[in-house]
Amino acid sequence: MQMSPMVTAPRPYVPTATMRTPAPEAIRLIGVTVHLSRDQEVFGEGEPADQVFKVVRGAVRCFRVLSDGRRQICDFYLPGDVFGIEPGQDRRTTAEALTDTVLVAARRSTVVEDEDSGTARRLWALAMADLQRSQDHALTLGRRSANERVASFLVDMAARLGDVDNLELPMTRQDIADYLGLTIETVSRTLTHLQVSGLIKLAGCRSIHLRKPRALAELCA
Template sequence: MTLAYATDTHHATPAIADVMSRLGLRMTFAKDEEIFCQDEDADLIYIVVSGAVRTTRLLSDGRRQVGSFYYPGDLVGLETGDTHRFSAEALSESTLLVIKRSALKAFAGDEEIDRAIWEATRRELERAQEHLLVLGRKTACEKVASFLMDLAEREGADEVALPMGRQDMADYLGLTIETVSRMLTQLQGASVVEFEGCRRFRVKRWDALERLAE
């Protein structure tokens, strides 16, 4: 099997993707099913084959923070430490390839694993910086527009699938679900985007969406 490499900051290096394609165990997870949990030993590494995955962390006050979203071709669960900092759940029915970290290390080599960890750390830092900018400096409308813009640029198309629900978006953007719903309605009312049901939208005015996302 050949994995398609997503043009995303999380995607696996070719050497690691090749080993996992040949040796990884294919597993299917139902919508909202847990893949691994927060503080669990990070002895398994995953690549998304189909569907989508979210990572979440429960805060000390009981609130949930969504860390990131992962799509086909993305590497999930590669940690710099011994445990997972976040939990991971399937956003929809999803298929992943899974391999033990020790087996991946044996076949890909120490140098490739170290390079992958360094790349994963660098990319996650970049995403964290971008996420902080969105959370700290932008209005609610700009936050939602930035999120939709990121999805549209990822797919490179006017028609975009939205695998996550409104609550996932709210927990990722640091907003309430009511605010997210209101901003989506506002963007649609301004003919910036057009929703076709809850889980698909079309970008109608790229220039306006880009201005809001800046």
Template sequence: MNFHFHRQGEDTQPGGMTPYIARRAQDALSIYRTNSEVYGQGEPSGSLYRVEFGCVRIGRVTADGRRQLCSFCFAGDVFGWESDDEHHFFAEAVEETGIRILRPGRDSEASIALFPLVLKSLRRIQEHLLVLGGTKVDERLADFLCEMAERQGDECLVRLPMPRSDVGDYLGVSFETVSRILRRFKERGIIRIPDTHSVEILDMDCLHEISGRASV
């Protein structure tokens, strides 16, 4: 479920599924500039963060210098979950991004409200895991485009605010390969690339077929 451009002060709750969070949402709204850090690996955790607009990348830099992104968060997504009191991942703004900081208590009310959200995060990560498990790079890219399309309301015109290197680090693929696969898709008539940060999906069925992600 995508809350696009959800602004403060609106009492309407899309879906009405997170009343507790909504009530506390008068907490600070912070604007992060492109590539600025929301939190870093190793910093103390405790708060949750909800994206109001823009895009955030969550990831980690491993000991050997590789950078792996776990997820992108768009408007409506909540991130910052940790199983202990430390952030094991970093969070950075991909573009100019508005983030509302939530400070849920550890009481029952908070748990009830947050449970569906953390399950949603879990679900999304599991899906991503399926993608990374595959060996074919086309599948990964195809799936990525499908995922972005879904999360942006199944529009055919998908916006990709992140650079190619982010896509690569998200999919476990070199950024050169990202570029090449996109060209290949374009040549096959599956997508159009109006500009570097937009992709128009011309043949969604084909894309789904390539990704092969769907369960049997």
């Protein structure tokens, strides 16, 4: 069984209002801007879920932890993504900043109770995007090999970061491992293997160049 050494956040985040700001992109999120440093907690499992967030800069991981410390990262959120929509009243995951991160925080009630169909529909779309990604994730975790998982992770990240061939990953190997249901060693070995096969080029551990994106995509099965 694999164990993930639990990373504890250095200090809990307190939503301090910096400034009121209009949302920069697709979804309208009126709220306060929040600055977080690396590994800082956005919210914790069990807390009341009264806010949603949009990533402006940086990145966030949402995860759950088993009683013995094994961690499963549900998803990463990148600039432009909205996260923090919960099925119920309380947080079912913990969210932490991967790097120094800027978020916009808005009261959940602002959007949920709003009967203005435009907003309600966008919120629906966001929740459904989470559902879709979660189902894709389950397929990967249940039925793909380590090679396929890593390849599909890279392809997915490339698409989300704007269809680039040069990835600047905001997360550590441990984060990737906990997202893909693998160990850090397996992730590392698999990346090395992909490099030896000529599919990618590692340039420092956070920077990955996709040399054969097409072949990589085919590897995902």
